Every structure is written in structure tokens, then in C-alpha cells.
Amino acid sequence: MAVCDFDMIFRFVVVGWEGTTHDSRVLTETICNPQHNFPMPPSEKYYLVDVAYTHTRGFMAPYRNVRYWLSDFRSGGKVVGKEEIFNQCHARLRNVIERAFGVVKARFPILKRMTPYSFTTQTKIVMACFSIHNFLRQISVADRLFYEYGNEVELESDNANQNQNSTTSSFFAASDQEFMQQFRDRIANELFQVFS
Numbered sequence: 001m002a003v004c005d006f007d008m009i010f011r012f013v014v015v016g017w018e019g020t021t022h023d024s025r026v027l028t029e030t031i032c033n034p035q036h037n038f039p040m041p042p043s044e045k046y047y048l049v050d051v052a053y054t055h056t057r058g059f060m061a062p063y064r065n066v067r068y069w070l071s072d073f074r075s076g077g078k079v080v081g082k083e084e085i086f087n088q089c090h091a092r093l094r095n096v097i098e099r100a101f102g103v104v105k106a107r108f109p110i111l112k113r114m115t116p117y118s119f120t121t122q123t124k125i126v127m128a129c130f131s132i133h134n135f136l137r138q139i140s141v142a143d144r145l146f147y148e149y150g151n152e153v154e155l156e157s158d159n160a161n162q163n164q165n166s167t168t169s170s171f172f173a174a175s176d177q178e179f180m181q182q183f184r185d186r187i188a189n190e191l192f193q194v195f196s
Contacts (some may be wrong), residue, residue: 023052057176082192
């Protein structure tokens, strides 16, 4: 699981989970483990997350059961309604993480086909790749991969992870989830006014 900023620099990375582990469980376990020192966003700020995560204070997810993937908007006609407008804006903003992962995977093919090193060595390799990515991003002015992934890329649709784990959502307070639903609705209404 990773957090990146709009400059495609990874600000937090946690490794060591199997790929089949639900995204929301990884987040919950990471937040609960003080050793990870997860950087919770300041109040009134939030991370843009995909539908695999709980929509709660600090984490803004798109509307469920409404078009979300950029390819859906390209091939599906005009954006209609406040929920679709919100989801399209959300997908475009969140696309930076897909681009950042695209650069890391293209630059370090070992991440796609990890050699059978020990588990500890594998996690160190992954962290080294992210560290080198950040270093190159901060110093490189004309990097081919950063240029290539500078524009929107297709979000990886992971339907298997879209069903929210009820035990995970119960970790977050119902009042926080309600607050974020109202906040998302307010943003969606404002976007609808601007784009309609």
C-alpha cells in the first residue's frame, strides 16, 4: 500500500502483504500498528482512495455503483449527474498514483516477476525500488518514464477488491463515515453546478 503526492513522489509505503489481501485490511492493520507510523491526513484533509477502501474521515472514496474508470467516461458518452461528475474528477485526481506505480513497474521489472529470494530480501528490494524512484523523481528533469507517464493512464480496475470488508469498515466510526458522505455530497453538488 502506498501514498503519493501530486508530484508522483511516494510519501508512505508499506510492504509485506500478499497480493490477495484486501486493500482495506492492509490500511486498517497499518493504521493500528504504531510501528508503521502511518501519516494520517490533518483534519479537513483527506486521501483520495478507490472503492476498495472505506469512505470515512481522512479517506475520500468515489460513489459506488456509478461510473468511475476513466475508460468508462471515454467510451460511455456524456457525464451525467453529480455522482458521475464527482467520480470523473476523483478518478482524474487519483490517477497520479496509477502513473507513479506505472513508472515504478516499468523501471523495475523485478517487481512484476520477483525472484524467489527470502521474504525479507523481497521486501527490501521493493522498498529500494520506491526509494530510487523518489530520488530520481526529485533530481531528474528529463526522465523518459516520467515523461511517458506524465498524462492520464488507465486505472487498474480490480473488481475483486471493490467489495468492502464489513469488519474493516466497522474499524472506522460511523460518525466519521457519515461526515465524509455529507462532505462528498457537498463537493459533488458544487461540481455539478460548475460543470452543468
